[in-house]
Amino acid sequence: MNLDENHFQIFGVPARFEMDLEALETRYRELQREVHPDRFARASQAEQRVSMQLATRVNEAYHTLKSPLTRAGYLLQLQGVDPEFETNTAMPAEFLSDQMERRETLGEAVAASDWERLIALSSELRIEQDALFGRIERQLEAQDWKEATATLRQLKFLEKLSEDIGEAEERMDS
Amino acid sequence: MALLQISEPGQSPAPHEQRLAVGIDLGTTNSLVATVRNGIAVVLNDHEGQGLLPSIVRYMRDGRVAVGREAEREQARDPKNTIVSVKRFMGRGLKDVTHVENSPYDFVDSPGMVQLRTAAGVKSPVEVSAEILKVLRALAEEALFGNAAGELAGAVVTVPAYFDDAQRQATKDAGRLAGLNVLRLLNEPTAAAIAYGLDNAAEGIYAVYDLGGGTFDISILKLSKGVFEVMATNGDAALGGDDFDQRLFCWVVERAKLAPLSPEDTRLLLVESRAAKEFLTAHAEARISVSLASGEAVDVTVTQKEFQEITRQLVAKTLAPTRKALRDAGLDVTAVKGVVMGGGATRMPHVQRAVGELFGQTPLNNLDPDKVVALGAAIQANVLAGNRGSGDDWLLLDVIPLSLGIETMGGLAEKVIPRNSTLPVARAQEFTTFKDGQTAMSIHVVQGERELVADCRSLAKFELHGIPPMAAGAARIRVTFQVDADGLLAVSARESTTGVQAAIAVKPSYGLTDEQITQMLRESLDHARDDVQLRVLKEQQVEGERMLEAVENALRDDADLVSAEEGGALRSELDALRRTLTCNDHRTIKSAIERVNRASEAFAGRRMDRAVKRALAGRKVESL
Numbered sequence: 101m102n103l104d105e106n107h108f109q110i111f112g113v114p115a116r117f118e119m120d121l122e123a124l125e126t127r128y129r130e131l132q133r134e135v136h137p138d139r140f141a142r143a144s145q146a147e148q149r150v151s152m153q154l155a156t157r158v159n160e161a162y163h164t165l166k167s168p169l170t171r172a173g174y175l176l177q178l179q180g181v182d183p184e185f186e187t188n189t190a191m192p193a194e195f196l197s198d199q200m201e202r203r204e205t206l207g208e209a210v211a212a213s214d215w216e217r218l219i220a221l222s223s224e225l226r227i228e229q230d231a232l233f234g235r236i237e238r239q240l241e242a243q244d245w246k247e248a249t250a251t252l253r254q255l256k257f258l259e260k261l262s263e264d265i266g267e268a269e270e271r272m273d274s
Numbered sequence: 275m276a277l278l279q280i281s282e283p284g285q286s287p288a289p290h291e292q293r294l295a296v297g298i299d300l301g302t303t304n305s306l307v308a309t310v311r312n313g314i315a316v317v318l319n320d321h322e323g324q325g326l327l328p329s330i331v332r333y334m335r336d337g338r339v340a341v342g343r344e345a346e347r348e349q350a351r352d353p354k355n356t357i358v359s360v361k362r363f364m365g366r367g368l369k370d371v372t373h374v375e376n377s378p379y380d381f382v383d384s385p386g387m388v389q390l391r392t393a394a395g396v397k398s399p400v401e402v403s404a405e406i407l408k409v410l411r412a413l414a415e416e417a418l419f420g421n422a423a424g425e426l427a428g429a430v431v432t433v434p435a436y437f438d439d440a441q442r443q444a445t446k447d448a449g450r451l452a453g454l455n456v457l458r459l460l461n462e463p464t465a466a467a468i469a470y471g472l473d474n475a476a477e478g479i480y481a482v483y484d485l486g487g488g489t490f491d492i493s494i495l496k497l498s499k500g501v502f503e504v505m506a507t508n509g510d511a512a513l514g515g516d517d518f519d520q521r522l523f524c525w526v527v528e529r530a531k532l533a534p535l536s537p538e539d540t541r542l543l544l545v546e547s548r549a550a551k552e553f554l555t556a557h558a559e560a561r562i563s564v565s566l567a568s569g570e571a572v573d574v575t576v577t578q579k580e581f582q583e584i585t586r587q588l589v590a591k592t593l594a595p596t597r598k599a600l601r602d603a604g605l606d607v608t609a610v611k612g613v614v615m616g617g618g619a620t621r622m623p624h625v626q627r628a629v630g631e632l633f634g635q636t637p638l639n640n641l642d643p644d645k646v647v648a649l650g651a652a653i654q655a656n657v658l659a660g661n662r663g664s665g666d667d668w669l670l671l672d673v674i675p676l677s678l679g680i681e682t683m684g685g686l687a688e689k690v691i692p693r694n695s696t697l698p699v700a701r702a703q704e705f706t707t708f709k710d711g712q713t714a715m716s717i718h719v720v721q722g723e724r725e726l727v728a729d730c731r732s733l734a735k736f737e738l739h740g741i742p743p744m745a746a747g748a749a750r751i752r753v754t755f756q757v758d759a760d761g762l763l764a765v766s767a768r769e770s771t772t773g774v775q776a777a778i779a780v781k782p783s784y785g786l787t788d789e790q791i792t793q794m795l796r797e798s799l800d801h802a803r804d805d806v807q808l809r810v811l812k813e814q815q816v817e818g819e820r821m822l823e824a825v826e827n828a829l830r831d832d833a834d835l836v837s838a839e840e841g842g843a844l845r846s847e848l849d850a851l852r853r854t855l856t857c858n859d860h861r862t863i864k865s866a867i868e869r870v871n872r873a874s875e876a877f878a879g880r881r882m883d884r885a886v887k888r889a890l891a892g893r894k895v896e897s898l
Contacts (some may be wrong), residue, residue: 129499129501129669131886132501132669132671133667133669134882134885134886134888135882135885135886136669136671136759137698137758137759138458138654138657138658138669138670138759141428141457141458141658141659141660142658142659142660142820142823142824143824143828143878144821144824144825144828144870144871144874144878145821145867145871146871146872146874146875146877146878147824147828147874147878147881147882149875149878150875150878150879150882151882152698152756152758152759154882154886155698155759156698156699156700156756159695159696159697159698159699160699160700162696163695163696266601269601270598270601273594273597273598
């Protein structure tokens with residue numbers, strides 16, 4: 101394993117959005133079995149250092165490839181595309197108005213401690229996320245980096261909303 | 275156990291080559307030491323045949339220190355000098371300590387960690403914990419070596435999963451102070467999962483609910499083909515059986531209409547409250563009958579129902595983190611195959627009931643909740659010490675319990691490493707200068723989930739010096755946060771446009787500096803009529819031997835990975851190191867170790883590379 105290799109190369113899997121998650125997990129475990137610091141508790145300091153570096157890298161690569169959102173972002177990054185999450189907020193008007201509506205629903209559900217509404221919102225969101233993942237997969241396969249980047253920004257937006265719903269659930273719980 | 279995919283024949287050492295390592299559960303209420311004997315993990319008993327050592331330390335005026343039952347017997351007579359539940363103070367400032375009002379101690383609010391003034395001087399919680407560890411170490415050495423001189427290869431010390439960096443560091447420091455080679459800090463629920471999982475060849479998603487004397491942890495693990503992967507962990511580092519005692523104590527004080535109590539009477543009544551709590555586990559009511567030093571007589575009866583009513587809130591406080599951990603793991607309770615219980619406080623029937631209701635299943639109680647953590651730690655210690663037998667090819671993947679962040683403008687905490695990241699983990703963050711020609715900057719590292727820095731735990735302030743002077747905003751300082759397998763943080767920094775390595779001055783907000791450790795070591799050894807120099811020398815000799823063995827084995831196994839020239843250079847460094855081992859100067863040994871390290875670095879990288887290629891090829895080790 102070479103620290104210059106990209107995440108896909110480290111795992112020996114093709115650099116594409118479609119991913120055999122089971123195979124990825126198996127590889128992950130095989131790799132960690134070899135490089136994890138627990139294997140080097142009695143090794144020389146030099147080996148312990150290398151072990152920690154590699155185990156850290158394997159973890160980073162695995163968690164990036166495991167989640168479809170970070171996997172898509174990573175594929176674009178390999179193409180030298182900057183998704184401009186911070187600066188580029190241009191989104192289709194319809195998408196934005198949908199999200200504003202959802203934010204309102206979230207606020208109302210929290211105010212009324214309405215669990216059912218919160219759960220309905222969550223599952224609605226998940227359906228849309230799945231649809232967008234389907235879209236980004238097609239765009240990435242077609243090497244349409246520009247469109248894929250636009251979709252990724254929307255997905256990132258939905259991810260944030262999904263996190264906020266999780267936090268609202270936590271607050272209502274305690 | 276048929277959990278394994280890869281066997282490593284020839285790696286199981288003959289019994290006489292076995293390196294003896296122990297697992298230590300450094301608990302709030304009791305501490306234990308366990309080891310693996312003939313392939314089976316066992317708790318080591320003391321002379322009286324007891325496995326549990328009360329985590330109580332008494333300091334006497336003549337400098338003597340009593341630990342365990344001897345200290346326990348005197349606690350109500352000498353509460354100020356008899357420290358119980360010291361774990362609650364590890365890595366904590368005075369403001370973080372709960373129940374200060376009912377604590378008889380003379381607290382000293384020193385910067386960072388709180389300290390305690392005793393008859394034998396001011397003591398840090400690290401020193402108090404080290405006293406407990408020293409007793410366990412002596413117990414283990416006697417049990418394992420008898421009269422023959424022997425040295426433990428190392429110890430795995432457990433910590434609550436929800437312990438932050440400061441609390442972990444304090445625990446590791448205590449181990450070092452007690453003369454232990456701490457191989458790993460292991461999270462308590464993970465230790466319980468190892469003991470349970472290996473014993474039952476468990477596969478699937480398991481929850482470990484661990485309610486100890488002073489801490490609560492919940493961990494969700496995936497057990498699959500010999501891999502223990504922690505998916506999420508949560509908890510409360512200041513909630514445990516002690517709090518139930520406190521509740522009952524307050525109830526009794528109220529019920530008996532007692533005037534404010536002296537420290538002695540407070541301790542006496544607390545001890546009685548704990549006894550009543552334990553009695554109520556199997557009985558419908560308990561009587562607390564005691565005559566206080568004040569002359570007052572207390573005689574109250576508490577029913578199980580009353581006790582459960584007054585502590586209901588405490589049980590509820592464990593359920594919110596439990597739901598949170600499930601949510602972080604992205605799981606529903608129905609996905610959980612079993613709930614392993616750890617910690618003595620899980621014996622309380624209403625705790626069992628609440629956990630059973632939440633998970634919709636009866637919790638697993640087939641392992642002794644007092645011992646399960648120490649046993650798991652012993653199993654890991656045995657493997658880490660190099661006694662990996664066939665059947666020990668399991669792997670542990672744990673997580674960081676609390677997010678690490680840095681302070682940004684306006685006192686906000688920006689997360690750098692999110693909670694539940696698998697260890698080891700690293701993140702790099704870029705910073706730039708604010709003013710022209712700025713050559714230094716300070717970075718404040720915090721741990722916690724809250725948005726405001728003030729609500730998180732301050733871990734350290736780092737000052738970076740030696741930044742090349744540039745226009746404001748031109749310098750790119752890349753700061754790397756690395757968390758190791760113990761869950762401990764290290765920080766390094768580099769200016770990336772010039773490649774200048776910035777110097778880092780660490781001021782731990784909690785925890786001890788190296789100088790403080792050395793100072794404590796000196797003080798503690800003065801009492802033992804030992805010699806610091808000798809101790810440090812011994813440490814370096816052990817490290818040197820370990821190094822020799824490791825590199826020689828590597829050279830034997832992968833001889834083809836070194837050129838004749840490189841191998842020759844490396845061997846001559848090894849010979850040099852071997853010669854220094856008999857000298858009396860620890861610095862000479864240390865520098866010889868360093869030279870071997872440098873000479874073997876490239877070789878280590880190639881060896882790892884080979885191991886990884888082998889893993890990727892999916893070949894079994896035995897087929898090579």
